[in-house]
Amino acid sequence: MRVIYTDLLCIGAGLAGERVAIEAAQAGFETVCLSLVPSRRSHSSAAQGGMQAALGNCIKGHGDCPDVHFQDTVKGSDWGCDQEVARMFVDNAPVAIRQMDYWGVPWNRVVAGRSCYYKGGERLEKEEPLEKTGLITARDFGGTARWRACFCSDGTGHAMLYPLDNVAVKYGVQVHDRTEALSLIHNGEQCLGAVVRCLKTGRLLAYLARATLIASGGFGRIYRASTNAVINEGGGQIIALDTGVVPLGNMEAVQFHPTGIVPTDILVTEGCRGDGGTLLDVKQERFMPGYEPEKAELASRDVVSRCMHEHMARGLGVKSPYGDHLWLDIRHLGREHISVKLREVDEICKNFLGIDPAEQLIPVRPTQHYSMGGVRTDKNGAAYGLKGLFSAGEAACWDMHGFNRLGGNSLSETVVAGMIVGRKIVEFLQGHEISLNTGLVRNELKKQQERINRLMSRDSGERVYDLRNRMQDILMDYVGIFRNEKDLNTAVDELREVLHRTGNLKLSSSGTGADPELALALRLPGMVRLALCVAYGALERRESRGSHARQDYPARNDRDWLVRTLACWPESRDLPRLEYEPATRIVEIPPGDRGYGGGGVIS
Amino acid sequence: MSRKLKYSIFRYNPVDPDSKPGMQEFFLQETENLNLFVALNILREVQDPSIQFDFCCRAGICGACGMVINGRPGLACRTKTADLPDQVSLLPLPGFRLVGDLSVDTGSWFRAMNEKIRSWVHTDKEFDPQEQEVCMDNRVAEKIYELDRCIECGCCIAACATAQMRVDFLGAVAMNRIARFMIDPRDKRGHKDYFEVVGTDQGIFGCMGLLGCQDVCPKNIPLQDQLAYVRRKMGWQALRRLMPGQA
Numbered sequence: 001m002r003v004i005y006t007d008l009l010c011i012g013a014g015l016a017g018e019r020v021a022i023e024a025a026q027a028g029f030e031t032v033c034l035s036l037v038p039s040r041r042s043h044s045s046a047a048q049g050g051m052q053a054a055l056g057n058c059i060k061g062h063g064d065c066p067d068v069h070f071q072d073t074v075k076g077s078d079w080g081c082d083q084e085v086a087r088m089f090v091d092n093a094p095v096a097i098r099q100m101d102y103w104g105v106p107w108n109r110v111v112a113g114r115s116c117y118y119k120g121g122e123r124l125e126k127e128e129p130l131e132k133t134g135l136i137t138a139r140d141f142g143g144t145a146r147w148r149a150c151f152c153s154d155g156t157g158h159a160m161l162y163p164l165d166n167v168a169v170k171y172g173v174q175v176h177d178r179t180e181a182l183s184l185i186h187n188g189e190q191c192l193g194a195v196v197r198c199l200k201t202g203r204l205l206a207y208l209a210r211a212t213l214i215a216s217g218g219f220g221r222i223y224r225a226s227t228n229a230v231i232n233e234g235g236g237q238i239i240a241l242d243t244g245v246v247p248l249g250n251m252e253a254v255q256f257h258p259t260g261i262v263p264t265d266i267l268v269t270e271g272c273r274g275d276g277g278t279l280l281d282v283k284q285e286r287f288m289p290g291y292e293p294e295k296a297e298l299a300s301r302d303v304v305s306r307c308m309h310e311h312m313a314r315g316l317g318v319k320s321p322y323g324d325h326l327w328l329d330i331r332h333l334g335r336e337h338i339s340v341k342l343r344e345v346d347e348i349c350k351n352f353l354g355i356d357p358a359e360q361l362i363p364v365r366p367t368q369h370y371s372m373g374g375v376r377t378d379k380n381g382a383a384y385g386l387k388g389l390f391s392a393g394e395a396a397c398w399d400m401h402g403f404n405r406l407g408g409n410s411l412s413e414t415v416v417a418g419m420i421v422g423r424k425i426v427e428f429l430q431g432h433e434i435s436l437n438t439g440l441v442r443n444e445l446k447k448q449q450e451r452i453n454r455l456m457s458r459d460s461g462e463r464v465y466d467l468r469n470r471m472q473d474i475l476m477d478y479v480g481i482f483r484n485e486k487d488l489n490t491a492v493d494e495l496r497e498v499l500h501r502t503g504n505l506k507l508s509s510s511g512t513g514a515d516p517e518l519a520l521a522l523r524l525p526g527m528v529r530l531a532l533c534v535a536y537g538a539l540e541r542r543e544s545r546g547s548h549a550r551q552d553y554p555a556r557n558d559r560d561w562l563v564r565t566l567a568c569w570p571e572s573r574d575l576p577r578l579e580y581e582p583a584t585r586i587v588e589i590p591p592g593d594r595g596y597g598g599g600g601v602i603s
Numbered sequence: 604m605s606r607k608l609k610y611s612i613f614r615y616n617p618v619d620p621d622s623k624p625g626m627q628e629f630f631l632q633e634t635e636n637l638n639l640f641v642a643l644n645i646l647r648e649v650q651d652p653s654i655q656f657d658f659c660c661r662a663g664i665c666g667a668c669g670m671v672i673n674g675r676p677g678l679a680c681r682t683k684t685a686d687l688p689d690q691v692s693l694l695p696l697p698g699f700r701l702v703g704d705l706s707v708d709t710g711s712w713f714r715a716m717n718e719k720i721r722s723w724v725h726t727d728k729e730f731d732p733q734e735q736e737v738c739m740d741n742r743v744a745e746k747i748y749e750l751d752r753c754i755e756c757g758c759c760i761a762a763c764a765t766a767q768m769r770v771d772f773l774g775a776v777a778m779n780r781i782a783r784f785m786i787d788p789r790d791k792r793g794h795k796d797y798f799e800v801v802g803t804d805q806g807i808f809g810c811m812g813l814l815g816c817q818d819v820c821p822k823n824i825p826l827q828d829q830l831a832y833v834r835r836k837m838g839w840q841a842l843r844r845l846m847p848g849q850a
Contacts, residue, residue, distance in 0.1 A: 040754075104723070135738060263636060507652070510653065513703060516655060
């Protein structure tokens with residue numbers, strides 16, 4: 001039995017995982033991060049447009065403060081968030097961003113004087129005052145009352161991740177990359193670590209830790225079309241769900257981003273619209289002002305995605321071999337702006353579409369982008385159900401996003417939650433010891449080894465890739481932007497069938513070493529269980545809220561559904577057990593009108 | 604009529620005692636807008652599920668998919684087959700430990716490099732959560748970002764003659780990183796400090812100036828300029844060390 005012991009085990013080494021790890025390492029605790037990929041390749045690196053923090057430095061952010069950020073976040077969540085958590089988040093975001101600056105992030109700065117900017121298609125002027133020169137500036141984003149998205153061109157996630165990983169290197173945070181946690185080691189009450197497969201050699205190891213953090217990002221890849229990196233298959237949520245005692249929160253809350261490019265589904269940032277880009281239809285006319293006269297292209301993502309979907313359903317999309325799409329127009333922003341402030345977008349358009357965005361339109365359509373749901377935690381980041389287990393970032397349902405996350409709030413969450421949860425874990429480590437039951441560890445290792453042995457020895461059975469594709473297609477066809485009872489019933493029935501079939505997977509390869517097919521075969525049943533949490537949670541939630549839009553229940557129902565779904569998976573069942581808790585215990589802003597999106601409210 | 608492309612892919616699984624290194628051929632019909640990310644995944648899903656390769660963001664952002672494509676290091680995700688001839692040879696990046704087939708261990712290499720050059724902001728100032736951020740000229744911020752766009756894909760190391768001859772050579776990626784800190788006012792290190800980490804043959808003086816790095820950098824980072832900049836600063840520092848009473 002090969003065992004590695006550490007004080008804190010972080011499953012995931014993106015921005016959230018490493019930020020927590022740094023907090024623990026600074027306090028003198030030994031910290032190991034596991035990661036599917038080298039830490040700097042984490043999906044955090046792909047975040048483009050910005051990080052929300054109410055600094056109020058630039059003139060269009062004048063008057064901004066945590067209170068305004070709070071209001072935007074709660075409205076954005078369609079009152080689905082935990083308001084106590086949202087409050088902690090907005091109050092700490094300015095500190096977190098300044099700390100990132102201290103650590104070396106090259107945030108764009110205020111430049112004094114007159115300059116022009118675009119809103120919609122219109123050219124406007126602004127003048128930045130001299131006294132703010134050199135402070136961190138911001139750009140406009142959807143669903144916000146002020147310009148608040150602080151940025152480094154449109155490579156903000158990358159520009160944050162490298163300095164943060166530098167700090168992790170400085171403090172000796174160990175990163176064991178190319179490793180995958182297959183299960184949590186626990187006794188039903190306490191989490192003691194994880195069984196881990198090395199993705200270089202295929203070997204199994206046990207990692208034992210006094211505290212374990214899940215910060216493994218989202219699970220967008222259960223959908224066929226997603227802006228997510230290919231590693232975002234929900235590994236962290238799967239191992240939490242598999243304990244049978246840790247619930248996942250609001251799994252039906254799935255965000256579709258308005259501007260994934262067609263084909264390839266790669267994201268182009270909301271910053272395109274924030275900087276004045278517009279959406280056009282087949283007639284090359286703007287259509288968003290018709291749906292949202294006030295906010296237009298800068299309504300929240302759930303609203304813009306729904307309008308785009310509706311507009312295409314009315315026959316006003318552009319036909320292509322890859323299905324209908326709409327256009328994103330940033331030509332009027334000019335070549336210089338695009339090459340400096342929208343550099344990744346410029347590269348993506350040239351490399352993946354073969355077009356020049358300064359002269360041509362960008363084909364886009366709403367694409368799965370973010371998982372608001374995840375491992376349910378309390379406000380300190382402690383997971384429900386198991387002592388010693390924590391979660392932060394997209395992997396968690398902390399829950400500041402409710403049913404729709406605002407653009408720029410996820411990057412912000414990674415480092416703010418990382419800071420807050422990190423401190424709480426340090427307090428926890430200062431007073432918490434575990435006693436190790438070697439039999440428990442050996443059993444969990446054996447259980448995972450037997451799963452591998454069964455997969456490697458089966459002579460006939462289901463093809464791994466076929467079943468994965470089937471699961472992805474079911475979600476695409478029946479659990480998309482608009483949902484209804486009939487489709488969701490179909491999804492649940494078909495996913496249950498797929499789940500049964502994953503009990504009989506057969507490898508086409510030998511499974512030796514770092515075999516990628518074996519890795520997927522080990523992950524797939526869990527992915528289907530996550531898909532069922534999404535579909536079944538969506539079926540049971542008989543209202544529309546944020547990104548969860550039911551055609552058969554179009555109103556937001558605050559009377560019956562101002563609650564968070566908690567999905568647990570008791571062993572040997574083929575459906576999750578759903579329970580509900582109040583969305584928020586502390587109410588600063590009672591449910592009301594979002595100011596965009598329309599729709600009825602039952603109160 | 605679309606082309607049928609022949610892929611010659613390097614195969615070797617170091618943990619399988621029966622595996623022998625060699626090239627294996629695959630054939631695949633070319634489709635519209637095909638790139639190597641899609642092509643390799645089709646080959647894996649349909650023809651041989653054991654092929655090892657690395658993709659992550661598949662958008663040219665994360666740097667996971669560096670490989671040698673028809674003799675030239677590059678990112679597979681953004682290589683369109685339309686830009687390639689009928690025969691495509693794919694090899695793992697040299698200079699890194701092989702994990703299997705096209706997959707190499709860049710994580711350990713870059714971690715070691717970042718440790719060696721002490722790749723973090725050095726300052727005596729404590730972070731004060733109550734304090735406003737320190738002002739910076741936006742042009743400086745944009746200049747730092749320009750160099751911070753490096754994605755540590757490893758292409759510059761694979762294309763570097765020195766790195767192929769000398770395993771401890773830090774490469775253009777490290778010199779670019781040092782140049783980034785030199786222009787960052789938050790980093791309080793002086794030339795003397797930088798000299799200690801890159802003023803050697805493993806560092807800037809090992810560079811032979813062949814500039815394969817600049818030719819292949821997928822992010823078009825001006826590596827030639829950074830190498831020249833660091834060499835000039837470190838050259839002066841070397842001379843200063845020879846003068847009596849100087850360090």
